[in-house]
């Protein structure tokens with residue numbers, strides 16, 4: 001059990017990657033505080049684990065500072081204060097600069113960047129007081145590599161990459177480590193929901209194209225992200241700090257073979 005004795009707070013835990021993270025962390029011995037904007041979806045996703053006393057479900061909107069403060073106070077008062085924080089919740093907006101509306105930037109900044117800041121700001125003092133902890137931010141390949149039509153989302157994820165480094169630099173002397181994962185396309189409902197919103201009638205065709213985007217020819221599975229997260233939140237990665245881990249099947253490695261040569 002690589003996470004025995006750890007208590008991990010996950011945001012966006014009703015989503016595709018958040019669900020995989022929660023199950024994988026429980027399987028590795030951690031206690032998990034699984035939070036999401038949508039508490040009903042949380043109850044549905046974790047119905048099979050309802051009797052597991054290492055799993056605690058809580059509704060949490062990461063844009064609401066008062067909700068975050070109340071949850072952190074409740075956890076600290078009940079001996080379930082987190083020593084691992086996974087900032088996973090996010091919003092996405094598709095489009096190039098001329099398609100994006102100013103409100104799109106407000107939304108992705110409000111949830112992805114400001115929300116991540118609010119949660120981390122609330123959790124960090126307790127972690128420091130208890131001797132340290134680990135922050136893992138779910139950034140994206142779009143935060144380190146300009147992805148097609150991801151103007152607002154990519155900018156917010158680039159901000160997450162730099163927030164991760166800042167936290168690592170500023171708090172390492174107080175026992176805090178911070179890293180982030182930059183995944184390419186992960187097969188989750190997140191992908192299908194934005195395809196349905198932006199490309200109605202072309203969902204399957206677009207889904208196949210997104211799969212082929214990775215040179216490996218498929219999307220990443222959510223549990224593959226969760227396995228990297230286990231490493232980054234366990235003692236095995238004690239010397240890993242302030243880094244961005246790209247999981248992209250080779251997208252950013254270099255050239256792709258011309259189709260005629262494949």
Ligand SMILES: NC(=O)c1ccc[n+]([C@@H]2O[C@H](COP(=O)([O-])OP(=O)(O)OC[C@H]3O[C@@H](n4cnc5c(N)ncnc54)[C@H](O)[C@@H]3O)[C@@H](O)[C@H]2O)c1
Pocket residue numbers: 011012013014015016017018035036037038060061062063087088089090091111115138139140141182183184185186187188189190191
């Ligand atoms: N799926 C991908 O292809 C992919 C690729 C790279 C990075 N990511 C990142 O991984 C993370 C998880 O993505 P996913 O694919 O599981 O998405 P998802 O849409 O399946 O899950 C996101 C979850 O966040 C929750 N959420 C949204 N706004 C919130 C708020 N204000 N407060 C609390 N919760 C909120 C949603 O309810 C949802 O359950 C995100 O940060 C995303 O940007 C996803």
